[in-house]
Amino acid sequence: MGAMNEPSSKPKVIVLGSGPIRIGQGIEFDYCSVHCVWALREAGYEAVLINNNPETVSTDFDTSDRLYFEPLTAEDVLNVLDREAPYEGVIVQFGGQTAINLARPLAEAGVRILGSSADSIDLAEDREQFELLLRKLDIPKPAGRAVTSPDAAVEVAREVGYPCLVRPSYVLGGRAMEIVQTDDELRSYMRYAVDVSPRAPILIDRYVVGKEVEVDCISDGERCLLPGVMEHIERAGVHSGDSMAVYPPQSLAPETIEKMVDYATRLARAMNVVGLMNIQFVCEGDEPYIIEVNPRASRTVPYLSKITGVPMVKAATRCILGESLASQGYESGLWKHPRGDRQNPAVKAPVFSFQKLAGVDIPLGPEMKSTGEILGQDVDYPRALYKALLAAGVDVPLKGGALLATIADADKEEALPVLQGFAALGYRLFATGGTWRFLRKSGVEAERVNKISEGAPNLLDLVHSGRVDVLINTISKDKRIEREGAQIRRASVERNVPCLTSLDTARALLLALRARRAGEEMEVRTVDEYLRADTTPEPVLPR
Numbered sequence: 001m002g003a004m005n006e007p008s009s010k011p012k013v014i015v016l017g018s019g020p021i022r023i024g025q026g027i028e029f030d031y032c033s034v035h036c037v038w039a040l041r042e043a044g045y046e047a048v049l050i051n052n053n054p055e056t057v058s059t060d061f062d063t064s065d066r067l068y069f070e071p072l073t074a075e076d077v078l079n080v081l082d083r084e085a086p087y088e089g090v091i092v093q094f095g096g097q098t099a100i101n102l103a104r105p106l107a108e109a110g111v112r113i114l115g116s117s118a119d120s121i122d123l124a125e126d127r128e129q130f131e132l133l134l135r136k137l138d139i140p141k142p143a144g145r146a147v148t149s150p151d152a153a154v155e156v157a158r159e160v161g162y163p164c165l166v167r168p169s170y171v172l173g174g175r176a177m178e179i180v181q182t183d184d185e186l187r188s189y190m191r192y193a194v195d196v197s198p199r200a201p202i203l204i205d206r207y208v209v210g211k212e213v214e215v216d217c218i219s220d221g222e223r224c225l226l227p228g229v230m231e232h233i234e235r236a237g238v239h240s241g242d243s244m245a246v247y248p249p250q251s252l253a254p255e256t257i258e259k260m261v262d263y264a265t266r267l268a269r270a271m272n273v274v275g276l277m278n279i280q281f282v283c284e285g286d287e288p289y290i291i292e293v294n295p296r297a298s299r300t301v302p303y304l305s306k307i308t309g310v311p312m313v314k315a316a317t318r319c320i321l322g323e324s325l326a327s328q329g330y331e332s333g334l335w336k337h338p339r340g341d342r343q344n345p346a347v348k349a350p351v352f353s354f355q356k357l358a359g360v361d362i363p364l365g366p367e368m369k370s371t372g373e374i375l376g377q378d379v380d381y382p383r384a385l386y387k388a389l390l391a392a393g394v395d396v397p398l399k400g401g402a403l404l405a406t407i408a409d410a411d412k413e414e415a416l417p418v419l420q421g422f423a424a425l426g427y428r429l430f431a432t433g434g435t436w437r438f439l440r441k442s443g444v445e446a447e448r449v450n451k452i453s454e455g456a457p458n459l460l461d462l463v464h465s466g467r468v469d470v471l472i473n474t475i476s477k478d479k480r481i482e483r484e485g486a487q488i489r490r491a492s493v494e495r496n497v498p499c500l501t502s503l504d505t506a507r508a509l510l511l512a513l514r515a516r517r518a519g520e521e522m523e524v525r526t527v528d529e530y531l532r533a534d535t536t537p538e539p540v541l542p543r
C-alpha cells in the first residue's frame with residue numbers, strides 16, 4: 001500500500017502496545033506507545049507497532065511506519081518479527097504489563113529487547129531476588145514473605161504483625177488483595193479466596209499505615225532522572241490507581257523525598273534499568289518503604305509529563321536508543337521545575353463507572369476499580385483539589401448542604417474534626433445510631449437516622465429522597481454492619497450522591513470547600529501557563 005510499506009534504509013524498531021483497555025491498564029499505555037513511536041521516528045528510526053485495539057491513537061494509520069493489528073501474545077508477535085526481520089530490537093516497556101510480560105518469552109526466542117532487559121524485568125517481579133537486592137542495597141520494604149500453606153501464612157502474619165496484606169503472587173491491579181486483622185480472617189482468606197499451591201504462592205506483608213507516594217524515573221543505565229514525586233491523598237491501602245494524588249507533594253519532609261530519590265537512583269542502577277521505572281512507596285512517618293517497582297511506563301507517566309513539562313517517554317526512548325540523559329540536557333536526581341518551589345499543584349482524581357457496574361461495591365481498597373482519571377490544576381492546593389473533585393463527580397453545595405455520616409467505630413475519633421468542619425460550613429448532619437451518639441457526646445449536633453435493620457424510614461429512604469448531598473461511610477470490620485454498608489453505598493450510586501469511603505478524601509473535600517467558601521476564585525489557564533514561571537517568561541526546558 002504505497003509509501004507505507006516500501007522498504008527503507010532506516011534502522012527499524014518494533015514497539016509493543018498494550019491491547020484492549022481495561023481497569024488497571026488503560027489509555028496511558030497508548031499515550032506512551034504513541035510518544036515512543038514519535039521519538040523513534042524523530043531519531044531517524046523506522047517504527048513498527050503491534051497493537052490490536054482499534055480505538056487508540058497508536059493504531060491510527062499514520063502514527064507508526066507500519067502497523068500490525070495482531071494480538072499481544074508471544075506467538076503472534078514472533079510471527080510479525082519474522083516478517084519484519086532484520087530489525088534492531090523490540091521495545092516492551094511502554095505497553096503496560098501485557099507487553100512487559102512478553103519480554104521473557106521473546107528473549108528466549110532470541111529476540112533483542114531494547115532498554116531494560118528481560119533479566120532486569122524479572123528481577124523486579126521475582127520477589128525473592130528482588131528482596132535480596134533490596135537487602136544488599138539497604139533499602140527498606142515492609143516485612144513479609146511468600147507462603148504456600150495456611151499454617152505458614154499464620155506463622156508469617158504473627159511474625160510481621162497484624163494487620164497484614166495478603167494476595168496471590170503475580171497479580172495485577174491489586175486483584176484478590178485483602179487486608180486481614182486476625183488469624184481467623186487470614187485462614188478464611190486462605191481457604192476461600194484463593195487457590196494456594198507451591199506454584200502459586202500467597203504473599204503476606206506487614207500492612208504499613210501511612211502515606212503512599214509514587215515516583216516515575218528515567219534511567220540511562222548510569223544516571224536517573226525523577227521528573228516528580230506524587231503524594232497520594234488517601235493513605236496506603238487504597239490502590240494507587242484509585243487514590244487521588246498531588247504533585248508536588250504537600251506534606252512530605254525534604255529528607256523523605258531525598259531518601260526516595262536516593263533509593264530510586266541506586267535501584268535503577270543496580271537493576272540496569274534503561275528507560276522508565278515506576279516505584280511505589282509507603283511512608284511510616286518520614287521513613288519510606290518500597291512496596292512495588294515496575295521497570296516500565298506506568299499510569300502516572302502522562303500526568304507527570306504534562307505537569308512537569310518533561311517529555312518523559314521521549315527522554316526514555318532516547319535512553320533506550322543509547323543516548324545518555326546528560327547528552328539530552330538532563331541532570332540526574334529530582335527534576336528542577338521551572339517554577340522552583342512555587343509550582344502550581346496538580347491533583348489527579350480517579351473516575352469510576354459504578355453506575356454501569358451493577359453489583360460492584362464501591363469502597364476504596366487495595367483492589368483497583370476506577371476506569372479513568374482527571375486532572376485539576378490551579379495556583380494552590382485547595383483550588384486544584386476542588387477542580388479535581390468536581391470533575392470527578394464530587395459536586396456538593398458550598399453551603400447549606402446535607403451530609404449523612406455512618407462511620408465505623410475505629411474511625412470515629414478521626415472523623416470528628418471532619419464532620420465538625422462540614423457543620424461549620426453550614427451542613428446539616430444526619431447520622432446513624434452509633435455515629436449520632438458519638439457526635440452528640442462530642443457536642444456536635446446531628447439528626448439520627450435509622451439503619452436499614454432498624455425499620456422504616458431509614459437511611460436508604462433518606463438517600464432516595466434526594467435530601468442528602470454527600471455520604472461519608474467508612475468500612476467496618478463487622479460483617480453484619482458491612483452487609484448494610486454495601487446497600488447504602490449502592491443507593492448512593494443509584495441516586496448519584498457522592499459517597500466517600502476514605503476520611504482522607506473527605507478531609508480533602510472539606511479543604512477544597514473551605515477555600516471555595518473563602519471566596520477563592522478558580523483560575524482558567526492553559527497547562528503551559530501553569531508550567532511557566534511568571535518571573536521567567538521563557539522557561540528553561542531541555543530540548
Ligand SMILES: Nc1ncnc2c1ncn2[C@@H]1O[C@H](COP(=O)(O)OP(=O)(O)O)[C@@H](O)[C@H]1O
Nearest residue numbers: 142172173174207208236237238239240292366
Ligand atoms: N505493605 C503495604 N502496606 C500498606 N499498603 C500496601 C502495602 N502493599 C501494598 N499496599 C497497598 O495496596 C495497593 C496495591 O499494591 P501494589 O503492590 O502496588 O499492587 P499492584 O500490582 O496491584 O499495583 C498499593 O497501591 C497500596 O495502597
Ligand SMILES: [Mg+2]
Nearest residue numbers: 240241280292
Ligand atoms: Mg501498584
